[in-house]
Amino acid sequence: MRRPLSFSAWRRLSGLGTTLALCAGTSVAVAQPTAPSSDWPLHGLTTSEQRFSTLDQINTQTVSRLGLAWYQNLDALRGQEGTPLVIGGIMYATTSWSRVEALKADTGEVLWQYDPRVPGNAAVRGCCDTANRGAAYSDGRIFIGTYDGRLQALDAKTGHLLWSVNTIPENATLGGIRSYTITGAPRIAKGIVIIGNGGSEFGARGFVSGFDEKTGALKWRFYTVPAPGNKPDNAASDKVLHEKVYKTWSPNGGWVQSGGGGTVWDSIVYDPETDLVYLGVGNGSPWSYSIRSNGIGDNLFLGSIVAIRPETGEYVWHFQETPMDQWDFTASQPMMILDLTIHGQKRHLLAQAPKNGFFYLLDAATGEFISATPYTFLNWADGVDPKTGRPNIVPDALWSLTGKTWMGIPGSLGGHNWAPMAYSPKTGYIYIPAQQMPQPFHSGKNFKLNKMGVNLGIDMTGLPDDQKVVDAVNSGLKGWLEAWDPVAGKVAFTVPHATPWNGGVLATAGNLIFQGLATGGFEAYDASNGKRLYHFDAHSGIIAPPITYSVNGRQYVAVEVGWGGIFPLMGGAMARYHNAGINHSRLLVFALDGEQRLPLETRTGQIPIPTTQTFNPKQAQQGYTYYQNFCMACHGDNAIAGGVLPDLRSSGALSSRGGFQAVVSRGVLENFGMVGFSKVLTPQEIEDIRQFLIRQSSLQKRY
Incomplete structure (x- = not known):
């Protein structure tokens, strides 16, 4: 070996x-091609998609004066992954559920909003949140x-x-x-x-x-x-x-x-x-x-x-x-x-x-x-x-x-996932939002293609209630910002983060690197050595990449806030292990001497209260298998939610077999993304899932 x-x-x-x-x-x-104006007209700023801006009003000497110029609350508390565009002083932002809005880029005044009316039941079709990039x-x-x-x-x-x-x-x-x-x-x-x-x-x-x-x-x-x-x-x-x-x-x-x-x-x-x-x-x-x-x-x-x-x-x-x-x-x-x-x-x-x-x-x-x-x-x-x-x-x-x-x-979530990296011709480094998330892979038995739920061909019950295995995986979770020298083929420096699954990266001619963090910080670093020069408490995790632009000679930096995607969903216990904060989805825009403040609010996420209900151990064990194959992708491994969707261990529907059947079988909450599973799960199998969730609720103090 x-x-x-x-x-x-x-x-x-x-x-x-x-x-x-x-x-x-x-x-x-x-030297690399750069944007010809103060706008952000393309997804990666230029066709080269290097995400390097020539704007330098905000730089290593002035970044300490950075403050919140304006913000806007978003209407879906899901993961926000969008890169806004800015053309002629107008910002076009996309948010969860594929919504679009146009705003004045210097004030945040909303000019129009568009909702394509994605049906709620479409949420079950995807693996990784209803985000839009x-x-x-x-x-x-x-x-x-x-x-x-x-x-x-x-x-x-x-x-x-x-x-x-x-x-x-x-x-x-x-x-x-x-x-x-x-x-x-x-x-x-x-x-x-x-x-x-x-x-x-x-x-x-x-x-x-x-x-x-x-x-x-x-x-x-x-x-x-x-x-x-x-x-x-x-x-x-x-x-x-x-x-x-x-x-x-x-x-x-x-x-x-x-x-x-x-x-x-x-x-x-x-x-x-x-x-x-x-x-x-x-x-x-x-x-x-x-x-x-x-x-x-x-x-x-x-x-x-x-x-x-x-x-x-x-x-x-x-x-x-x-x-x-x-x-x-x-x-x-x-x-x-x-x-x-x-x-x-x-x-x-x-x-x-x-x-x-x-x-x-x-x-x-x-x-x-x-x-x-x-x-x-x-x-x-x-x-x-x-x-x-x-x-x-x-x-x-x-x-x-x-x-x-x-x-x-x-x-499976990789050493680098979808969060954009950036290149600075000033340093010659590519800045990668890197991470480490170990994962056990094991073959599934008797695989068949399901009409609903994930179809991976792996054993979805690979980590039953073995806390030692869960702890071993958790101990290997790491995240960092990496400055990679593409010419030398080696790491120039790293900036350690508390968690994996952090935000995308922006590089600027002010010799700065901007990045949002899963733990809720929005930060600026010296592009030459990684020294942290600025920190802002965004009150919620960030995975989206920042942009920068200029209106009437004033430079702005904008980022969408809202932690989500596949790690908080499917990761469940691992996501909550490192980030128990509640989601607040917003668009934040910064400038020098900005004076806006975010409202005071609760920072603590869901804390499930152990149930007093009893459960059938045999049914609960069988329900675990059904849960992992049909529910885990959205509600977390072992029913431990990562902060994006409701934690089922605290669901009021658990108290009633009929109420649980109405939600899981008939889909009474379909407009909110919770479709019915009557085509693939029998009433008895759904009851087994309820028994499993009751068991998990009674054990929640372990986490």
């Missing part, structure tokens, strides 16, 4: 040719992807709906089993609005679509995994799927029913220099490689970056970061375009720090592998092939093939 790669080992390896790390002595960074703007139009799969164009002046299309093909749902949602921001290239979707955890086949920005007409569609039997789709992807992709899958694996996965749920980047659109492709469906593909093939394009043409969707090149994915190691994490001089040669590069723990540099035009160096501790591979970049997977990490439990680092 090969030993896991230790932190000290990967730091030593970062200078060796085995990982093709780049020698600092022979390489320098080059942002809009796109072009020629007086705002474009938004809605949680239930629509792409819409709004008049930027009025908020009136101009057109709306359903991005999900009629034949994509396979008898109602597959679920699709949109949480990512659209991108626009050459008059084409490009959008992907999520759903791999529920059973989905990934694809990306391009629509005409003026009419909403579908221009092309690109599927990221093949169709059963290698059948053509009359899509831009037909040729590459037929010639290259299908043969990397077992023809009769479980993917034939589950869709295979590969959803492009977040990162899409357009580079005008190469005239290519880069797609960050997600994980397999189900997670289990053994079930999904009978342990056969690399399963393209899972865990890959795929380059296509913006006007036609034509395939150009791909690079697979994680072959045979069985750890949820998506390549959906934010990408950026960099110009670096390496060994005396200027290179135009694509950079990414995906979930799997390696930092990648690829040639942006050709996809040529340049380097892959660990940016965090990892134990699933012991390096990569120096020529191809293919990982050297540790045999014991292939849990779906060995049948043994594997404690994976990174776990």
